[in-house]
């Protein structure tokens with residue numbers, strides 16, 4: 001029953017972070033000393049996944065290069081006796097087995113997930129939206145996998161958001177069957193406040209049933225003219241369980257300048273070597 005594959009939709013153009021994303025993949029922006037994408041990949045591995053599937057696009061070659069070997073650099077570091085750095089960059093390329101599938105057109109998150117069908121069909125799989133970075137004791141994907149292993153079915157991560165923000169997320173409705181766990185029976189992608197069935201929003205972690213592919217094949221466009229994953233999960237919930245889990249941890253939306261900046265400050269404050277750098281900079285010393 002465990003989840004061994006994890007899909008990362010990374011084809012998005014990062015328009016919320018222009019102009020820097022004109023030339024740099026948003027997933028490659030640094031969070032302290034590692035790119036944003038690395039946090040998601042490390043979370044998937046810590047949650048027991050063995051295969052990473054990146055659904056990528058034409059401007060994202062730097063992600064492939066980051067996780068690949070870099071013989072020239074390895075050679076140089078070795079010759080200069082920089083063993084620690086040498087071992088560190090080799091460890092990055094050994095992190096996981098990573099496959100890349102091109103999403104040729106930006107048709108939405110549901111379409112990105114459908115691009116993963118050739119690799120994920122027939123088994124439950126994880127999805128990580130790498131913009132959503134979590135600081136946690138237990139990886140959020142692992143929290144979801146545990147619920148899947150106990151109750152079966154698909155699972156999404158939930159967070160209660162301010163009502164004025166419901167139109168930015170997929171919003172769910174359902175029955176709380178045990179503290180923090182909902183059996184979802186309805187969900188709407190980016191609803192107007194007046195249409196929102198609750199203020200529980202889906203955050204970027206999922207465990208999905210392979211039956212979602214058949215639904216996505218037949219599904220038309222939804223909010224924003226895109227093929228929405230939320231619409232497919234709404235259909236799925238009519239025939240098999242879809243659980244919502246209020247995750248434990250703190251989330252940063254690193255697809256926005258504010259969220260990214262906030263995550264950098266928070267991660268630096270938690271790093272003993274950097275904590276004072278932040279405090280001194282803020283206090284003007």
Ligand code: G1P
Pocket residue numbers: 109129132168169170171189201202203204229230
């Ligand atoms: C996507 C999903 C949405 C979810 C959100 C979480 O939206 O479509 O349901 O609430 O991620 O970050 P996006 O942020 O890609 O517009």
